[in-house]
Amino acid sequence: MFKFAALAALVSIIPLINAQSPIYGQCGGINWTGPKTCVAGTTCTYLNDYYSQCLPGSSSTPASSTKPPVSSTTAKPVSSSTKPVSTSTMPGGSPTTSSAPASTPTVAAGNPFSGYTIQINPVYQAEVVAALPAISDAATKASAAKVENIPTFFWLDAVARIPTLDTYMAAAAAAGGKRLVQIVIYDLPNRDCHAKASNGEFTIANNGAALYKTAYIDAIVAIIKKYPSVRVVAVIEPDSLANLVTNLSDPNCAAAQSVYLSSVTYAMQQLTTVGVVQYLDAGHAGWLGWPANLTPAAQLFASLYQSAGKPAGVRGLATNVANYNALVAASPDPITQGNPNYDEIHYINALSPALQASGFPDHFIVDQSRSGQQNLRQQWGDWCNIKGAGFGTRPTLNTGSALIDSIVWVKPGGESDGTSNTSAARYDSTCSLPDATVPAPEAGTWFQAFFQTLVTAANPPL
Ligand SMILES: *[C@@H]1O[C@H](CO)[C@@H](O)[C@H](O)[C@H]1NC(C)=O
Ligand SMILES: *[C@@H]1O[C@H](CO)[C@@H](O)[C@H](O)[C@H]1NC(C)=O
Ligand SMILES: *[C@@H]1O[C@H](CO)[C@@H](O)[C@H](O)[C@H]1NC(C)=O
Numbered sequence: 001m002f003k004f005a006a007l008a009a010l011v012s013i014i015p016l017i018n019a020q021s022p023i024y025g026q027c028g029g030i031n032w033t034g035p036k037t038c039v040a041g042t043t044c045t046y047l048n049d050y051y052s053q054c055l056p057g058s059s060s061t062p063a064s065s066t067k068p069p070v071s072s073t074t075a076k077p078v079s080s081s082t083k084p085v086s087t088s089t090m091p092g093g094s095p096t097t098s099s100a101p102a103s104t105p106t107v108a109a110g111n112p113f114s115g116y117t118i119q120i121n122p123v124y125q126a127e128v129v130a131a132l133p134a135i136s137d138a139a140t141k142a143s144a145a146k147v148e149n150i151p152t153f154f155w156l157d158a159v160a161r162i163p164t165l166d167t168y169m170a171a172a173a174a175a176g177g178k179r180l181v182q183i184v185i186y187d188l189p190n191r192d193c194h195a196k197a198s199n200g201e202f203t204i205a206n207n208g209a210a211l212y213k214t215a216y217i218d219a220i221v222a223i224i225k226k227y228p229s230v231r232v233v234a235v236i237e238p239d240s241l242a243n244l245v246t247n248l249s250d251p252n253c254a255a256a257q258s259v260y261l262s263s264v265t266y267a268m269q270q271l272t273t274v275g276v277v278q279y280l281d282a283g284h285a286g287w288l289g290w291p292a293n294l295t296p297a298a299q300l301f302a303s304l305y306q307s308a309g310k311p312a313g314v315r316g317l318a319t320n321v322a323n324y325n326a327l328v329a330a331s332p333d334p335i336t337q338g339n340p341n342y343d344e345i346h347y348i349n350a351l352s353p354a355l356q357a358s359g360f361p362d363h364f365i366v367d368q369s370r371s372g373q374q375n376l377r378q379q380w381g382d383w384c385n386i387k388g389a390g391f392g393t394r395p396t397l398n399t400g401s402a403l404i405d406s407i408v409w410v411k412p413g414g415e416s417d418g419t420s421n422t423s424a425a426r427y428d429s430t431c432s433l434p435d436a437t438v439p440a441p442e443a444g445t446w447f448q449a450f451f452q453t454l455v456t457a458a459n460p461p462l
Helices: 122-134 138-147 159-175 208-225 240-246 251-273 291-307 344-358 448-456
Strands: 026-028 042-048 051-056 154-156 179-185 231-236 277-281 314-319 364-367 404-408
Touching (some): 042 159, 122 159, 159 179, 240 251, 251 277, 251 291, 344 364
Parallel strands (some): 231 277
Antiparallel strands (some): 026 051
């Protein structure tokens, strides 16, 4: 499924007052008609065929990771020419292994969120700030403004986003005190093997397994190592392991299986060397929460964890990432019929004993960013820009369950799940179902109307 945290086409929805895009603004992509240059101090950086963005830094970025704004009308989701090979920040391609320097933080024991202030994700904050002028209703605008200070995760869904992690971490370090940065690791080769169109930048056929390690994980680790005072919490690879539990009948998933496992193993081990607290993605109640899937899921997580040498950074699992389920539903949504685990708390309570039996740490974080309203979907599997969705419970350590470390907002609400344009190359029919909000823009780009509904339907209200 599409759940890109790709960034937004902000300037397309506000009147252009000058010819340059602001920091984190769009500056290129197929059919982009806005400004193609960026304000001083930022560089227009190619992220994918649909999106180039003004990222901090001057144009000293290696040419291999920067492409001019795309004006071609060829909408190929993945092209080998777009593969960034940004190795300049890495020590000769040889990853850090067993001997971490003394300054490297050890992985925190206990709830990693306890006592820490979450540094606001600057990219999402910029998106929300840019969305405000287009909101005419004053009360809605005031509510929307509050969203800019709610912590969301920063999705590292392309190598080109890695320099922004440096900016984000530097701000956290400069703020001082106990600061926490939240990231999503999301760039596996042949990513999203069960989706109708793959949108990852790495393919197994094009050396993706090696590039995932050297150009992606090693580059992230090198940045995190620079800021030992900042704690990092990561969600690891949404959908990938759940797809290996339920979707191996899909040849794309079967073909990706061994590379998914070796890549996630590498990520767990290397992120542990720099103290990153990790939650592997575990789908949601309507996926791995079906009783028949619980034990196979626990066994997959546990075998991966054990064969990786039980990396100390692995704290548990993340559920409901970019989905719409309630943590605690007031009553079962009719679409969940047949599954006793009809909400995330039932799923977590049912999975926990299976994890303990298999030998995997049973701590959780749960995404509630778009779970404010319930009983909206026609089928549980529907995931695209659900009509009437509202922002949900704010991130909190007051979770009501000893198994849950924190309620979090992993999905940056307002970024589209996928386009409803039937002629677009990445069209997925899920995005024009009767319960999807239409017309919807390309996955990852800003969806102003959807954002405004999230604001007005927020529960609890903003
Ligand atoms: C871009 O615009 C052209 C002309 O309208 C159209 O043919 C093409 O399909 C568009 N591409 C995308 C990805 O929307
Ligand atoms: C594949 O995964 C999807 C979730 O993306 C799930 O709804 C579906 O049932 C799975 N397919 C099979 C055959 O298990
Ligand atoms: C839908 O996509 C087609 C093909 O990419 C494009 O030509 C058209 O302009 C798009 N329509 C809208 C409303 O964006």
